[in-house]
Amino acid sequence: xxxxxxxxxxxxxxxxxxxxxxxxxxxxxxxxxxxxxxxxxxxxxxxxxxxxxxxxxxxxxxxxxxxxxxxxxxxxxxxxxxxxxxxxxxxxxxxxxxxxxxxxxxxxxxxxxxxxxxxxxxxxxxxxxxxxxxxxxxxxxxxxxxxxxxxxxxxxxxxxxxxxxxxxxxxxxxxxxxxxxxxxxxxxxxxxxxxxxxxxxxxxxxxxxxxxxxxxxxxx
Amino acid sequence: xxxxxxxxxxxxxxxxxxxxxxxxxxxxxxxxxxxxxxxxxxxxxxxxxxxxxxxxxxxxxxxxxxxxxxxxxxxxxxxxxxxxxxxxxxxxxxxxxxxxxxxxxxxxxxxxxxxxxxxxxxxxxxxxxxxxxxxxxxxxxxxxxxxxxxxxxxxxxxxxxxxxxxxxxxxxxxxxxxxxxxxxxxxxxxxxxxxxxxxxxxxxxxxxxxxxxxx
Numbered sequence: 001x002x003x004x005x006x007x008x009x010x011x012x013x014x015x016x017x018x019x020x021x022x023x024x025x026x027x028x029x030x031x032x033x034x035x036x037x038x039x040x041x042x043x044x045x046x047x048x049x050x051x052x053x054x055x056x057x058x059x060x061x062x063x064x065x066x067x068x069x070x071x072x073x074x075x076x077x078x079x080x081x082x083x084x085x086x087x088x089x090x091x092x093x094x095x096x097x098x099x100x101x102x103x104x105x106x107x108x109x110x111x112x113x114x115x116x117x118x119x120x121x122x123x124x125x126x127x128x129x130x131x132x133x134x135x136x137x138x139x140x141x142x143x144x145x146x147x148x149x150x151x152x153x154x155x156x157x158x159x160x161x162x163x164x165x166x167x168x169x170x171x172x173x174x175x176x177x178x179x180x181x182x183x184x185x186x187x188x189x190x191x192x193x194x195x196x197x198x199x200x201x202x203x204x205x206x207x208x209x210x211x212x213x214x215x216x217x218x219x220x
Numbered sequence: 221x222x223x224x225x226x227x228x229x230x231x232x233x234x235x236x237x238x239x240x241x242x243x244x245x246x247x248x249x250x251x252x253x254x255x256x257x258x259x260x261x262x263x264x265x266x267x268x269x270x271x272x273x274x275x276x277x278x279x280x281x282x283x284x285x286x287x288x289x290x291x292x293x294x295x296x297x298x299x300x301x302x303x304x305x306x307x308x309x310x311x312x313x314x315x316x317x318x319x320x321x322x323x324x325x326x327x328x329x330x331x332x333x334x335x336x337x338x339x340x341x342x343x344x345x346x347x348x349x350x351x352x353x354x355x356x357x358x359x360x361x362x363x364x365x366x367x368x369x370x371x372x373x374x375x376x377x378x379x380x381x382x383x384x385x386x387x388x389x390x391x392x393x394x395x396x397x398x399x400x401x402x403x404x405x406x407x408x409x410x411x412x413x414x415x416x417x418x419x420x421x422x423x424x425x426x427x428x429x430x431x432x433x434x435x
Contacts, residue, residue, distance in 0.1 A: 014362045019227060101375075146372050157302040177318060
């Protein structure tokens with residue numbers, strides 16, 4: 001399979017024009033944007049954002065995300081206890097939606113990106129077709145984790161009845177948004193083309209990698 | 221590595237970098253990558269006209285969607301309603317600056333900028349007012365691709381309605397309908413915009429700005 005990289009071409013990520021690669025970073029001849037053939041230090045950036053997101057995810061679950069004041073008495077709810085409330089009321093579809101959006105999706109994204117980075121790095125049991133589909137699912141799901149933040153924002157504004165009932169956002173909301181935004185950055189900095197590159201080099205190691213290395217040894 | 225390949229006759233897959241001859245497509249056709257299955261090039265039907273109309277409708281719905289109250293709550297004889305704009309004011313008022321920023325960015329600012337951008341681009345194509353600055357403009361437009369979250373906000377509205385419906389008397393206002401239509405318009409205008417066609421057209425209109433190495 002011919003790739004743009006093997007022919008010395010590079011695809012502009014913004015306007016999707018093929019440029020022949022003369023320098024890195026290359027300036028696109030059409031939109032004048034600067035870009036690299038592959039995202040620069042893609043794995044390191046993904047890993048770094050990922051670790052940061054994982055760290056922020058811990059306080060996001062421990063602190064209360066929403067505080068409801070009824071007649072001046074506060075009752076705090078974390079993400080999980082909010083879901084539990086829905087289950088108590090018997091609103092299972094909503095409970096499932098919130099559980100998916102605010103617990104499963106961020107965790108799946110963080111773990112999934114760790115796995116992808118690991119697979120690209122080592123090349124063990126790498127199936128680029130499946131893994132790139134998995135990556136696209138992760139990328140698509142990213143913004144949906146913001147759901148909880150928007151729900152809290154709406155609750156704070158709509159339920160504002162002075163002393164009777166009012167809602168305040170807890171500290172967890174900040175950590176949770178940080179988690180979501182960082183996972184989005186992590187997914188953005190991952191380059192799915194690396195999956196295919198790794199597979200291609202793993203399949204044909206003799207022709208490209210080993211020959212140039214053995215020749216200088218014979219001289220010495 | 222053979223270096224004498226003219227890149228204008230080829231396309232590469234954005235997801236897996238596979239190289240193909242550039243296909244000639246009619247409107248409504250799309251080319252898919254053999255290796256990873258993602259879309260290579262798509263010629264959308266009537267792209268300029270459609271995105272012009274959708275984005276115009278979106279811009280007209282923008283103000284009602286933001287300013288009209290989305291829903292109201294009656295509890296113990298007190299009535300309170302809130303619009304998207306109130307949402308931000310209240311959040312700032314009570315000191316939740318971070319969520320206020322987020323809601324403003326993802327549910328107001330980014331969708332408006334994207335709508336206005338789509339409108340400006342389709343307007344200048346529709347009336348043949350192409351300028352070289354459009355090249356930079358359209359590139360900047362792509363930076364916001366991932367960050368419009370109107371659809372998530374919509375789901376947020378639904379979920380918070382479920383939360384409120386048990387304890388309170390909930391009333392739905394005109395703002396919600398405006399918001400739903402605004403969401404539809406902004407999604408459709410972004411989906412109707414044919415990027416490959418626009419870049420192609422721009423490149424042909426300004427060959428000097430797009431210094432092609434091989435011509």
